[in-house]
Amino acid sequence: MxxxxxxxxxxxTPTATTPPAAPIRKxxxxxxxxxxxxxxxxxxxxxxxxxxxxxxxxxxxxxxxxxxxxxxxxxxxxxxxxxxxxxxxxxxxxxxxxxxxxxxxxxxxxxxxxxxxxxxxxxxxxxxxxxxxxxxxxxxxxxxxxxxxxxxxxxxxxxxxxxxxxxxxxxxxxxxxxxxxxxxxxxxxxxxxxxxxxxxxxxxxxxxxxxxxxxxxxxxxxxxxxxxxxxxxxxxxxxxxxxxxxxxxxxxxxxxxxxxxxxxxxxxxxxxxxxxxxxxxxxxxxxxxxxxxxxxxxxxxxxxxxxxxxxxxxxxxxxxxxxxxxxxxxxxxxxxxxxxxxxxxxxxxxxxxxxxxxxxxxxxxxxxxxxxxxxxxxxxxxxxxxxxxxxxxxVEGMTRVLDSDVARTQAGNNPGARVLTPGATPEQASATPTSPSTTPVRGVAPGDSVIGGDWPHPAARCEGLDPMPPEFPTGNCYEVRPEGEPTRTVVLVGDSHSWQWSTVLVPMAVERGWHLIMPNHPRCRVTLENPWSDATCLEYSRAVVDYIVATRPDQVVTIGSRAQAVGPELEVETYAEAIRPVSDAGITVVNIRDNPRWTFAMPECVQRWGVNSPRCTAPLADKLGDAWPPPALAEQPNVRFLDFTDQICPSGLEGNCPGVIGNVYVYMDDNHLSRTYVLSLQDVFAERWDQVVG
Structure with missing residues (x-):
């Protein structure tokens, strides 16, 4: 019932022939x-x-x-x-x-x-x-x-x-x-x-x-x-x-x-x-x-x-x-x-x-x-x-205040890694390498509120290359192409830790007339099968190695170790064997050492607790090993090594790794270097590149 x-x-709806509808019951x-x-x-x-x-x-x-x-x-x-x-x-x-x-x-x-x-x-x-x-x-x-x-x-x-x-x-x-x-x-x-x-x-x-x-x-x-x-x-x-x-x-x-x-x-x-x-x-x-x-x-x-x-x-x-x-x-x-x-x-x-x-x-x-x-x-x-x-x-009012703070910070004295270079100008030297503070830090470049998005600026998308570099749904391919004949071709491969160095490689490519090609894939480095890499990463690795061997660039740049937030620095899983076809083909492989990683967002930590707080730092010895390059890579031909650890943790193996250097955030999050800090390394990077690679 x-x-x-x-x-x-x-x-x-009532019409001329139908009576009005009864009130709708609730x-x-x-x-x-x-x-x-x-x-x-x-x-x-x-x-x-x-x-x-x-x-x-x-x-x-x-x-x-x-x-x-x-x-x-x-x-x-x-x-x-x-x-x-x-x-x-x-x-x-x-x-x-x-x-x-x-x-x-x-x-x-x-x-x-x-x-x-x-x-x-x-x-x-x-x-x-x-x-x-x-x-x-x-x-x-x-x-x-x-x-x-x-x-x-x-x-x-x-x-x-x-x-x-x-x-x-x-x-x-x-x-x-x-x-x-x-x-x-x-x-x-x-x-x-x-x-x-x-x-x-x-x-x-x-x-x-x-x-x-x-x-x-x-x-x-x-x-x-x-x-x-x-x-x-x-x-x-x-x-x-x-x-x-x-x-x-x-x-x-x-x-x-x-x-x-x-x-x-x-x-x-x-x-x-x-x-x-x-x-x-x-x-x-x-x-x-x-x-x-x-x-x-x-x-x-x-x-x-x-x-x-x-x-x-x-x-x-x-x-x-x-x-x-x-x-x-x-x-x-x-x-x-x-x-x-x-x-x-x-x-x-x-x-x-x-x-x-x-x-x-x-x-x-x-x-x-x-x-x-x-x-x-x-x-x-x-x-x-x-x-x-x-x-x-x-929202609009708060946004304007944040934008004003960022503009004021960027107009200040923010030398970053330049304070570590002998011969720094007096203005640069006035910004101490690490802010001597155990209280919350403010006014650090590129800006306290925008540091979380301080990624490298993307270049132009890869177009018209023959063959085209491998590209996957979660990755991208960018390039810098000179107007005339390139002086050399450089390929940057790997994950976001490789891509962060595009900040200095892009201006070098523009200045020196390189053809710089950057097919990247998040969370994936060149590797063979291992417990940490998924099928898409393995496919990317095989495809990018095949591409490099087929196109024979002058140099290939990637990351040659893996730092951990907790635990010792590792050799990249099966990286040495995965990259061997490239080095065996006579192509120069440039390995950059990985930077320290953290269990917390470094900018947020120093904003809350200060640069010298034990919450926001650790000795370099706890973050990276003392052996570089890794033995498995050191034995391979045509492999070169770059290490910028002294620019990231300037106190040496027994000292602490700071979150701020030269009034610039070293990190943008818990593991990536900030674009602003990497940009301040441009002169040092170019100098060491020329010494090691030529």
Missing amino acids: IGKEWVLTEAT MPHREDIHGLRGLGIVLVVAYHLWTNGRVSGGVDVFLIISAYLMTASMVRKGRAFRLITFLIQRFRRLVPQAAIVIAATLAVGWFFLPPSRQPVLLQHAQSSLFYVENWALIEQTINYTAVDPGRVSPFQHFWSLSVQGQVFVIWPLVFLLGVFVAAALKARLRIVLAVLFGGVTVASFAYAQWALHVDRSAAYFDTWARFWEFSLAGLLALVPRMTMPRRVAIPLGWAGLGAVLATGFLVGRDPFPGPATLFPALGAAAVMVADLHSTDRRDAAYWLSRRPVTFIANRAYALYLWHWPVYAYWMSLTEGHSDRLSVGGSVIVIGVSLILADLSTRLVERRFHRMEVLASKRGALSAIAVFVIIVVGL
């Missing part, structure tokens, strides 16, 4: 769905704080509930549905609280985070405000040169809100397409929508499996890979509410609730949004289909309607918004480099998050949103615009 109060009617408040929302946020917070990367399924529960209620509302309205009204009212409820959290997160970051993290903070704030944070995170995961690609953003949790915001625009358009098709075919709207939603579900689910195969991290944030969760809930919303026998409904409700609770334990390490996502999605669907009552202790709905759960459910949106920045800042400011939250930290993070969530719920949801002026479209649009303008203005 269909419960009368649950029937979802299709409204029709779906009565369902305590089981409301409690499920509260349970979902509890799972999200708990898993974020304590499980170190395991997926709880709570976000998927949110998506299912949101899509179910939205679709049910649209179906009830039928052809009376109005897109603009829907969007204005939906974002009127979402934007104010989100904008308040974004503004507060920016303010805390401005005062407590080091400058190197602030540009990324501003970027993610803007992406979150305009509901594209998921795409910003995807760009960060696939872009090797992204600033701090491994750094967790205080806005990272906005990815799911961004997905929802995008679907809130797209899904009504899908619904209206169904309305149009149903009218054109004179078919029942529910049947047309069922076919449409079913097709979307299958297509999106198939796409999700493909996306997971290509890039698991990117697929997790991909709107199109998540779209099937909304369409699946949309299909559920098309089913009229019915009274199910309790001997069936009670076990179904408990099975659904159990699936939601067990998701993190059973499939929390599986790829999402793959088949594992069906666990929380179908679990939430089962609870909603069971449609149980909150007065019977035997029902799952009874326990979902208890006060502790409903207290959280009433604050679910605000708690989701607040808990992640509170957690991220607490870890950044108090827990050092650890990724584990202590017991005391857990109490503080949860307590502060709940207080902030309660305040913003009371002041915004229960007071602001009930203001009479917001009931009109004009009032709601004005409210949205005001909050957006406040955050955009805040």
Whole structure:
């Protein structure tokens, strides 16, 4: 039997021959769905704080509930549905609280985070405000040169809100397409929508499996890979509410609730949004289909309607918004480099998050949103615009301050490695090799806020070469080609540690008329099969060696060792044998020694603790070995060696390796030399090149 109060009617537009449609009925408040929302946020917070990367399924529960209620509302309205009204009212409820959290997160970051993290903070704030944070995170995961690609953003949790915001625009358009098709075919709207939603579900689910195969991290944030969760809930919303026998409904409700609770334990390490996502999605669907009552202790709905759960459910949106920045800042400011939250930290993070969530719920949801002026479209649009303008203005103002600081720094005395050169000018010598500071450092070139993006400037893309150098999807090929006949051809190969030396090789090539070719591949050096290199790297290695032997350049430049953040310096895995065909062919191989690596971002460390802090330095003996070149390479013919360790760690083997030399950051992150510092090595590099290579 269909419960009368649950029937979802299709409204029709009044005509001259039909009476006006009855007022559209609202779906009565369902305590089981409301409690499920509260349970979902509890799972999200708990898993974020304590499980170190395991997926709880709570976000998927949110998506299912949101899509179910939205679709049910649209179906009830039928052809009376109005897109603009829907969007204005939906974002009127979402934007104010989100904008308040974004503004507060920016303010805390401005005062407590080091400058190197602030540009990324501003970027993610803007992406979150305009509901594209998921795409910003995807760009960060696939872009090797992204600033701090491994750094967790205080806005990272906005990815799911961004997905929802995008679907809130797209899904009504899908619904209206169904309305149009149903009218054109004179078919029942529910049947047309069922076919449409079913097709979307299958297509999106198939796409999700493909996306997971290509890039698991990117697929997790991909709107199109998540779209099937909304369409699946949309299909559920098309089913009229019915009274199910309790001997069936009670076990179904408990099975659904159990699936939601067990998701993190059973499939929390599986790829999402793959088949594992069906666990929380179908679990939430089962609870909603069971449609149980909150007065019977035997029902799952009874326990979902208890006060502790409903207290959280009433604050679910605000708690989701607040808990992640509170957690991220607490870890950044108090827990050092650890990724584990202590017991005391857990109490503080949860307590502060709940207080902030309660305040913003009371002041915004229960007071602001009930203001009479917001009931009109004009009032709601004005409210949205005001909050957006406040955050955009805040971002713009902070950006201008950072830009001003960078300009002032770059206009200062920043000799970098030139202070280590005998005969340095008095102005250069006035910038001490290492800032004698154990307090936070500011005003270091190229600028405290831009150092995280101080990569080499790319040259022109390789074009018209015959044969063309190997190029792979994650790599690039750049070149410097003289106008006339080149004086020599030099090929720079390998990973980003090779590419960082393009900063000095490019101007040398321009000045000396070289043809410089640079086919690089991130995280891959020339190698044979070994436990650390994947199939793409091995393919790149074989292809680039074949290319070099076939084209016979004058010199090949690469990195000939591998420093480690923890542990001794290593010879590059199987590098000696992999590069042997090149040296045996009579081509000169120039090996540059690797630079020290760290377990932390060096610029951020010196900005927080100072150059001489034990947190931000270590003896050279702990970073690099005392033997160079490696024996396996020293025996090969046509191999030359360059070592700039004395320019990076100028105190020698028993001294410390600093993060700042000559008022220039030596590193841009935890392992790459900054472009600005390498540029200051230009004269030394050219001199040693001429001595060793000629």
